[in-house]
Amino acid sequence: MSLSKDSSILIIGAGTFGTSTAFHLAKRGYTNIVCIDRHPWPSQDSAGYDLNKIIRTEYEEELYTELALEALNAWRQPMWNGIFYETGRITTTSGDPDAVQNLKESYENLCKAGAAKSIELIEGKEQIVKHCPQLAGAVGLEEWKGLWNREAGWAHARKALEKLAAESERMGVRFISGRRGTMTGLELDTNNMLLGVKVASGEILRAERYILSTGAASPGLLPDILSTQLWSKCWTLAHVALSEEEIAQWKGIPVIDNMELGFTFEPDPETKLMKICNAFPGYQCRQGEYTDLKTGKKTIFSIPRYASDYPEDGIPTEAADGIRRFIAAVMPQFSGRPLVEARVCWCTDSPDSHYLIDKHPRHENLLLATGDSGHAFKMLPIIGDYIADALEGSERGLKKQWSYGGRKEIRNVTRPGTEIKDIRDVLDPSRKGAKL
Template sequence: MALSKSSSILIIGAGTFGISTAYHLAKRGYTNVLCIDRHPWPSLDSAGYDLNKIIRTEYEEELYTELALEALRAWRQPMWNGIFHETGKLTTTSGHPDAAQNLKESYENLVKAGAAESVDFIESRDQIVKHCPQLAGAVNIEEWKGLWNSEAGWTHAKKALEKMAAESEKMGVRFVSGPGGTMTGLQLDNKQILVGIKVASGEVIKADRYILSTGAASPGLLPDILSTQVWSKCWTLAHIALTDEEIEQWKGIPVVDNMELGFTFEPDPETKLMKICNAFPGYQFREGRYTDPETGKTTTFSIPRYASDHPEDGIPAEAADGIKRFIAAVMPQFSDRPLLEARVCWCTDSPDSHYLIDNHPQHSNMLLATGDSGHAFKMLPIIGDYIADALEGSERGLKREWKYGGRKEIRNVTRPGNEVKDLRDVRPLNAKL
């Protein structure tokens, strides 16, 4: 069926990809857009449901350098005033050769894009302290080397999603949550043609076109095609509380990202919290099972163990230790602070860290929009425009790099370490913090 502005479009998932797509479809004049999720917008399970996310332009992949520069221009628009903070970003390595090569390639791509004027090499303690005086007491920073990028910063992630979802509603997008918004499977007719989406209420939601933008939940929802194509993983985060005086002292710091230790942001004056993430390859939760009805072969895969379902989990003790190591090295004056609101954040990786935006291999009326690979939120203002292009069949949205299947594994050197542990093997999850 040809797509028209009055065609019914069902978006499954109210996170970064889903909300951005709803917004851009409405901007294009589509009048019958429904977005469902088990949670009200923005979804609690979305990786974007967070205090802050990094906005950067340094990528070893030329494609994402260009996209990140486009997204940065969008973040600077008045819509995002007070939500996007262009504080700059310090990206450093303590000496790992892969990390150093990644930074070199990232810089070269910015040079090719004509956007390297904002970037300086950092090779000494004095240069680091020049851009972030608050790091004067950091341990061994004279060993850090990397990049300073003034055209970078952070966004208040939850507020950004709320803003975009609210604007989508104003333009006529409908959102449904709860059992009526919780996808449980596909409804196929006797010819195995997709005719609707089953939801937990027992209903079947029918539409002309479907967009699956369910992030880490995607492999479990479509295990027949996605359990071997994308890999759901989680990372850990926590916060420390600062006094009003400390908030003022650390106000406006750049994003501080050490590729071996982790990263942090300026503190949030509303909550008085400062978010910190440790650097590691992520955790999995290999509780997903799919048995091929034709071969009888069973595939075991990772599915999310969401913090919204298990708030008692917290984070593994080893992750808490990693966050504490970052604090001890970067801001040792806060080493005695308890870690607050610690939790996991789920993403879904593709083998090569490219997004997966392509038509379902069996159902031409469903578009897949997932595989964020841990670097999607910075594209929030623009990614829905590309997904809308893909829905309309435009090559701009159906990029070769984003196609379904045939991906080759490429190690992501921005995540130190090789072993992706299972959450079941790193208990207790509710470690004393």
């Protein structure tokens, strides 16, 4: 099916992938683009709907090293002033051998990519405190080793999504939310040909091309092909409130990331909050069911338990304890403070942590753009350009690493631990929103 600038294109999902794609398609001159989501832009179910996200270039995989360096240059453009902060990043391990190897490979890849001047191997208190004096009181700092990268930092994630969505709308993209924007499935004819997308209002939305960029919701929307290919998981975050004096003291710190403990950012002067995430392998919610009509085989899979649906859930006690352990080790002066605005953040993992950007195996006019694997937001300024290439059939966007099926499981060492608990098993059932 040929694609022209006035071809109708329906993007499902207004998160990182969907918003970036809408922007880049409009920038290329496409004039008939609709983006749907159950929430107004930016979608509050998106992992990118957040105070801040890490912008990094350290990867053990050369492909993402190159993409991250491209994205970093894009973040430096004037449109991201006041949203992107190049504070640098300290990434360390307390000694896990796999983490040490990961950091070694990341260092080598940056050197190969010509970014050696920006990165430095560091070890022990003296070398770490040189780049972040605020860590002088951290417990066990002598045991830390890792990387300092000055070409890294963070972005105000929600503001970045808002900016890109608003610019997309200015260029003519139409956004639909509510029941008309909530996909429930595909409309197929008797020959299994794709006729449109079903939405909660009962309507069928039709287009010449479709792009599914629904993140963690993807396996539940296309369970026949994705329930065994992607794994939806969530991670936990919380914040501590700081005084004006403390905000001034911690202003401009690099992103502090310890692979066994978690990570944090400089405090936000608007909200006076400092975000902290604990390091663990994630939670799942195995409430999805799919039965193959031909074989009768039933698949049970994880689907998101979004904070927008269950605002009273907060985070499990064990996750809060993990965040408190990070505080006690990294910034013990803040120990004992209440954790505020604690919530979960859903992503969907592929077996090998590569994105899934490929045509649907049966519907040529449906492009899959999902499988963020927890490292997509940093690509916000550029990923839509690659997805647009994939829509146009260009090899630049249809990389073999991003193809559908045939993936082999590879452990992601940036997520310590192996047990993926069901979040319903560890939530406090007394909370109103638990609905267990």
